[in-house]
Each structure stands twice: as C-alpha cells, then as structure tokens.
Amino acid sequence: MRNRSALILTTVLTTGALTLTACGSRDKDKDSGDNGGGDKTTVTIGFDAPLTGDLSALGIGMRNSAELAVKTANKEKTVDGVEFKLQPLDDQAQPSVGGQNAQKFISNKDVVGVIGPLNSSVSQSMQKPFNDANLTQISPANTGTELTQGDGWKKGDKKRQFKTFFRTATTDQVQGQFAAQYLYQKAKIKKVYLIDDQKTYGAGLAASFKDTFTDLGGKIVGQDHVNPEDRDFKSVASKVKGTSAEAVYYGGEYPAAAPLSQQIKESGADIPFMGGDGMKSDEFPKLNKKAEGDLGTSVGAPVEELPSAKKYIAEYNKNYKENMETYGGGTYDATWALIEAVKLAVSENDGELPDDAREKVLASMSKVKFDGVTGSVSFDEYGDTTNTMMTAYEIKNNKWESKFSEAYKPR
Template sequence: MRHRSVLIITTAVTAGALTLSACGSRDDNKAGDGGNTTVVIGLDAPLTGDLSALGQGIKNSADLAVKTANKNKEVEGITFKLESLDDVANASTGQQNATKFVGNEDVIGVVGPLNSDVGQSMQKVFADADLAEISPANTNPELTQGKDWKDGKKVRPFKTYFRTSTTDAIQGPYAAQYMYNKKKLKKVFVIDDKKTYGAGLAGTFADEFKKLGGKVVGTDHINPDDKDFSAVATKVKNAGADFVYYGGEYPAGAPLSAQIKKAGAKIPTVGGDALYSPEYVKLGKANAEGDIASSVGAPLETIDSAKDFIKNYKSAGYKDGFDAYGGYAYDSTWAIIQAVKAVAEANDGKLPEDIDDARKKVTEAVQDVKFSGVTGEVGFDEFGDTTNKQLSLYEVKDGKHTPVQSGEYQAS
C-alpha cells in the first residue's frame, strides 16, 4: 500500500509565518497535536504563451478558492495547497503534467486544463490513478460523451473527468440561432484552426446554421501559428458572406478578423468562448468592433452568487483579471474541496490513509457534489458534464465585450 506523505503545520510560529515540516504518514497527525493535514489540489493551464491571460485567470481563481477554504476552515483538520503547472496550451506537455500530478501523493484532485486537446491527452493518465480532474473550460463534447456523441451514442469514456463549463454541442448551435433568427444573417463562411476545440465548435455551428435554413458559402482552415491570413481573407471577400464563424482561439481569431475586414469584407467575425477575452479586443483594436463571441454561463456581474467572488478577487490584488473562466475555475476547485469534505466527514474527520483509496473516494464524491457557486448551481450529470446549461453572447461595442443575449439553448 502507498501512503500519503503529509505536511504537518507545527505549533511554532515565527515572524507571523507558519513553519511546515514533512512527517511521512497520516498516522503522525493525531488529534490534539496542533497540526492539520495538508492536501494538494493540482492546477494545469497555459500560464505562459499566447493564452496566458486565460490561464492566469484560471490559476488565480483556483488560488482564491483555496485561500477562502483555508481561511474559513471549510474542512476541519485539512489545509489545502494549490500547486500549478504550465502546459503552454500543448497536449504533450499537459500529459506530462498529468503524470507529475499522479506521481505526487499529496495531490487529491486537479483543476484544468483550458484547452480541449490538452484535456483529452490527460484523461487516461488521471483515470488510471482514480484522480479527479475538473476542467473549467474544456467544451468539446467528446471528452465526456465519447466519439460517437453526434450519432446519439453517448458513452462516458472516463469517470474521473468532469467539467463546470457546458459543451460545444449547445454553444455552437446557440450562436447559430442568434445569427440566423436575431441578426437575420443567412450566409456564413466557416473557418477553423483544425484543433479539437476549434474544429468541433465550427462543426456544431455549421450543422445548426444549415438546419435553420442558412447557407455555408465557404469553408477553410488556418494554422493558428501563422500571422498572414490574407489568402483566406480574400476567399471570404469573394464568397459574399454575411459574416464569418471562426472555431479557434483569440491569438489567431483577432488578426484573422482584422485581415478579413482590411480585405474589404466589412462583416463581423463570430466565435466561441475562446474569443471572449479582453485580449481579443486588444489584438483586434478597432477591427474587433461588431465581432461576437459566445461563452458558457451568464455574465458574472448578473449572478448574485458571483458578487463576493468579484469583490474578493479584486481585493486579493491579482495582477491579471479572472477573465472568461475564472468563475468556473473557482467552482471547479470548490467542487474538489467539497468532495474532500464529504469523504473526510464520512471517515472520522480525515481522508483515508491509502492514497489510492483516498483518490477513488474523492472522485466518487465529486460526482455527487452540489452547491451554489460563483457561476450558479454547480453539479454534474451522468457524463460528468455540468448541469448548468446557461450560455451568453457578447458583442464588441466601444472596445468592450458587451452582453447581448443570455439563456439556455433550445433545440430547433
């Protein structure tokens, strides 16, 4: 049997700081010794690189959840610690990070990642170790519902994988309905970056748009690492599209939109939650005006349960904003904390000493977690998907993403 190496908070406090000492076994942490068991929540996100604004928002929000839990003594006798790893939005790096988390016997659950292809690379690593993974941002349906989900054959691939964001199965169609029914635009040029997230999102958008009666007047793919999109911009202009739908992320989406407009197609670019970032507007500048992005959930400022999060995040003095997924990262972290709490309460106030048993029981407890979170009511269905199906659309107006519609997707 493998036993968790625990950290004991000693009673010695010097210069206002707590001293930590490693003590080998949970058996050493007896009631009344003045110490807490410290357990680790892992965090994986792109903390550097083009998507670091989103990644840092995820990290900071998870950090705030951990600090809040410790301050309020959310789980008696347990102190939480966040350990973060940078995946640089790269699937192979994410898989390596997953292996590192599994190998650290203090890690009881993991929050992240941002990118669906990274999440896909991590799933089996965590599943083999019974280690719960909760993503605040992965939206590709295949991760929870299997590769045949489009055919109605939904099979959950990994019982250790969960997410607090809703999926592209409804995000793409939700935007399609808005563009066709509300904006009255009937012709679209669809572009994607060939990644798991981008291609999947563009596909669900196009399927719904055609179902409504819209016409896809052209399709193309881009390499998001390129800087020159003039060739595809010319194709868009010549196709006579009313708007562009881009399945991809803001580092390529913003310059793509700008170059399409500069080519003479003065039409909006529409995309998913990976375009919903202040960075998109910074990169696109004036050319971003009128562009539209969908995102999971309702605008945080409209949710009563998010008010404390917004206030506390600001008070904490984080350098970066919480961005699109901060609320979901907080709720993902809190879900792990609540699962730990449930397991400890059922086990005489402590986690099982055997790490395999502890991780398995925490994963099982995550499945049953329910609470009012930053993003609304938090819970997971039989696939590990969030039970919160709220979506929103934002249009860039006067240099800022402004909410234009929020609600639940209704099948046409």
C-alpha cells in the same frame, strides 16, 4: 466556464483531528489552537493551464481563481483539520507538456485532484493517465463534447469515456448550436463563411455550428481552415470578400482570431466576425483594431452580472492585478467542487482523510451539489455540468458587452 452566502458549503463535518494518510501529508498546526493544537493534513490540488505563451491571459486568470478558492477554504476552515495547497503547472497549451504534467500530479501522493486544463487537445493527453490513477480532473474550460460523451455522440451513441473527468464548462454541442441559433434568429444573418483552426476545440465548435445553422435554413457560402500559429491571413480574407457572406464564424482562439478578423475587414468585407469562448477574451479587442461589432459566445451567464459572484469578484480584484478573464468564475467553482468532494470524503470517514483518498474523493464527486459563483454546480452521468446557461456578447467600444443569455438545451 459559474447562492453562496460567504462561499461556504453546507455539508456539516464530524469534528476531529486528521491523521497522516496515503494521500496528504501532516504538518504541525501553527495557528494558536484553532484546530485544538493538533496536526493538519495538507491536501494538494493540482492545476494545469497555459501560464506562458499566447493563451497565458486565460490560463493566469484560471490559476488566480483556483488559488483564491484554496485561500478561501483555508481561511474559513471549510474542511476541519485540512490545509489545502495549490500546485500549478504550465502546459504551454501543448498536449505533450500536458501529458508530462499529468504524470507529475499522479506521482505526488498529496494530490487528490486536478483543475484544468484550458485546451481540449491538452486534456486528451491527460484523461487516460488520470483515469488509470483514479485522480479526479475538473476542467472549467474544456468544451469538446467527445471528452465526456465519446466520438459517437453525434449519432446519439453517448458513452462516458473516463470516470475521472468532470467539467464546469458546457459542451461545444451546446455552444455551437447556441451560436448558430443566435446568429440566424437574433442577428438575422443567413449566409456565413466558416473557418476553423483544425484543433480539437475549434474544429468541433465549427462543426456543431454548421450542423445547426444549415438545419435552421442558413447557408455556408465558403469554408476554410487556418494554422493557429499563423498571423497572416490575407489569402483567406480575400476568399471571404469574394463571397456573399454576411458574417464569418470561427472555431478557434483569440491569438489567431484577432488578426483574422482585422484582415478580413481590411480586405473590404466589413461583416461581423463571430467565435466561441476561446475567442471571447479581453485580449481579443486589444489585438484587433477592427473588433467593433464582432460577436462571441461564452459558457454561463456574465459573472460580473451575477449576485452570487459579487464576493468572488471583490476578493479577486483585491488580490490580483491580472483580469479574471473568461474562465475565472468557472475555475473557482471547479476548485470548490473538488474541495467539497474532499469535505464529503472526510465526513464519511469519521472526520479523517481516508487512506484511499483519491478513490473516495472521486466517489464523492457524484454527490457534489452547491450554489457557486456561476450558479448551481453539479454534474450529470457523463461528468458534464448541469448548468447549460450560454451568453452571446458583442464588442462595443472595444469591450465585450453581453447581449443575450439563455439556459440552452441541445437540439
């Protein structure tokens, strides 16, 4: 999921009007002579996330943040002669829809890269098509470790899966381990009931948590799986009550996490409920009457506490009524990373967008490095963010309150 003074990248571009290319369409510049009266090349950035349905609060905060980055780049003329445009598509948190959206982006010759999606399972339907099309993808929310490092990562056999996939969110390996360490060492909880929603994100996060928690000496006193579409969890709640669990750890997202937490407490098991960034939404306490004291983790430091994020937050609040939510800052940085890659590709092509823009933008991604909203932004050899800052939160007075942040390295 995060210093830039005035949010401008530092690379200096060779000036000159841009011409029509294979990627990007040329429109007359109607702004009085700001670009020397020449033409502007329209470069489209795709965006994919759930904009309707249960997870739309997260998706809309992401879309707004991507749009704000595009508006800022255009206003500040970050890439001389280029006008950026955002093409947002709704994947409804469904892999099949995400796959269809991927084909729409690929068929639009103006699209040089895509921001998103929210869900790791949706990303799995998009990665190969994007890879085959040399179309850069940057997710601010996908945390499934296998997306970048392959299924063998647990055994130390890390292999980059797709050259086109990058992310500004750290992995479930990092997040699960951080959560286990926080719960065992900071919260002093030794017995946990483990639940996941069987989806790519939730199952992976729960598995990472379990490995570290038991290695530290903690005990998993029970384990269960739920359907993320269900809202009646009384049978699972009864099982939790019948154990010696001191906390519940849940791998999943807030629409199911909220009623699950509430029903567990209503069953008589008055213990904290903990989850990851998919649960750490402003919607969670709104949907959970018993949320007080629940715990969550999220990637990055709290954006609202970062000096580097002050301008972003002010501009966001001025332009949008919806909350920026968990992934807002990371989405802004993901979008800016793509803008910087375009800028590098243009600067290395005598101030013009290359004919093979998608390939050149992809090649530029390995050189991207800047101080963003969430901190330093760059990517390692797998496409993973080099920023492994994690934060633990607790619900206080029906709001998430940050408790502890750390630049966490996998065990």
